[in-house]
Amino acid sequence: MPQVDVEMRDNSVNFLRTKLSVRSQDVHSPVTFSVIISMHAFADLLQSPLEAMADSVKISVNHTNFYYGSNQALYDVSMQIRPQFVTALIGPSGCGKSTFLRSLNRMNDLIPGARLEGKVELDGENIYSDDMDVIHLRRRVGMIFQRSNPFPMSIYDNVAYGVRVNGLAKRRLQLDEIVEKTLTAAALWDEVKDRLSRSALSLSGGQQQRLCIARALAVEPEVILMDEPASALDPISTAKIEELIYNLKRNYTIIVVTHNMQQAARVSDETGFFLTGRLVEFNETKKIFTAPVNRETEDYITGRFG
Numbered sequence: 001m002p003q004v005d006v007e008m009r010d011n012s013v014n015f016l017r018t019k020l021s022v023r024s025q026d027v028h029s030p031v032t033f034s035v036i037i038s039m040h041a042f043a044d045l046l047q048s049p050l051e052a053m054a055d056s057v058k059i060s061v062n063h064t065n066f067y068y069g070s071n072q073a074l075y076d077v078s079m080q081i082r083p084q085f086v087t088a089l090i091g092p093s094g095c096g097k098s099t100f101l102r103s104l105n106r107m108n109d110l111i112p113g114a115r116l117e118g119k120v121e122l123d124g125e126n127i128y129s130d131d132m133d134v135i136h137l138r139r140r141v142g143m144i145f146q147r148s149n150p151f152p153m154s155i156y157d158n159v160a161y162g163v164r165v166n167g168l169a170k171r172r173l174q175l176d177e178i179v180e181k182t183l184t185a186a187a188l189w190d191e192v193k194d195r196l197s198r199s200a201l202s203l204s205g206g207q208q209q210r211l212c213i214a215r216a217l218a219v220e221p222e223v224i225l226m227d228e229p230a231s232a233l234d235p236i237s238t239a240k241i242e243e244l245i246y247n248l249k250r251n252y253t254i255i256v257v258t259h260n261m262q263q264a265a266r267v268s269d270e271t272g273f274f275l276t277g278r279l280v281e282f283n284e285t286k287k288i289f290t291a292p293v294n295r296e297t298e299d300y301i302t303g304r305f306g
C-alpha cells in the first residue's frame, strides 16, 4: 500500500470523515484514521472501475478440448471472460456453444464419458482441480436453461429453495427479504408479490423464466450462464429478459448463448463466434457486428449460412 501524506487539519478531517462515512467514535487514534485514509487514497489511485474491469478476467479458458467419449466437441478453445460484462456466444447449431457453457461450471461432469482437457480458471483458480468443491462452484456459477424449469412448488419456495438447501438464511424474516430482493432483481416482484404462495407452474412462460433467474440469483452467484434464455418466449417476454440481462450485469458476470443476432448485438459487450467446435472469433460485440475479422463470422452474422 502506498504511503499517503495527509494534512490532518480539522476541516480536511471532517471532510474525510464525511466522505468515508466514518463516525467520530470509530476513529480511536490518529493511526487508525491514517490507515483508513491510506486505504481510501489507495482506492482513488486505482483506475476507474470500468477501466479496471476491462483489464481483469473473471473466467479464463485456456486451450481446452472437450470430448463426448471419442467425439471431440471443442477444439483448443481459449477465452478470457471479463467481470461484469455480458459475453454472448453465437454460432450454428451443433458448434459447441452449450458444451462450452456447461464446461464453465462443470455441468458436463454429469454426462457419462464427457472429458475436458486444458484449463478453466475462475478468479485464477482451476475449477477442474481435484479439490474443487463442485457444489460450491455451481453456486458461484449459476445456470439458466432454454426451457424454464421451475420446481412444482410455490413461487416463494422456488426462490427460497437454494437458500434453504445451502443454509444461507438465518431466519424466516431474512428469507422473506431474500425472496423479495431477488424477485425484484429478476423484474418479477410486482407481478407476483400478491400470490407468492401460488404454484410456480401457474405463471406464464416468460414469468417462469424470470422466476428461474430469481432462483439462481437467490444463492448469490458471481457468474450466470444462460443457454438461449429467451428462445422459447414471445417478443415482449424476450424484451424483458434482455432488459434484465442488461441490468444484472452491474452485479454479475453473464455469459449468454443466443441464436438471435440482434439480441447478441443489443445485450452483450463481447461476442464469441463458434464454428464446428472452434472459437473462430472473439471480440468486442460492436466489432464483431460491424467489422468482423473473419470471413466465416461475417457470413454467419449476415445470414449467409447457419
Ligand SMILES: Nc1ncnc2c1ncn2[C@@H]1O[C@H](COP(=O)(O)OP(=O)(O)OP(=O)(O)O)[C@@H](O)[C@H]1O
Residues within 6 Å of the ligand: 068, 071, 073, 091, 092, 093, 094, 095, 096, 097, 098, 099, 100, 111
Ligand atoms: N450429451 C451429449 N452426448 C454426446 N454428444 C453430445 C452431447 N451434447 C452435445 N453433444 C455433441 O456435441 C456437439 C456440440 O453440441 P452442443 O449442444 O454443444 O452445440 P450447440 O452449439 O449448443 O448447438 P445448438 O445451437 O443446437 O444448441 C454436437 O455434435 C453434439 O451432437
Ligand SMILES: [Mg+2]
Residues within 6 Å of the ligand: 097, 098, 099, 227
Ligand atoms: Mg445448445
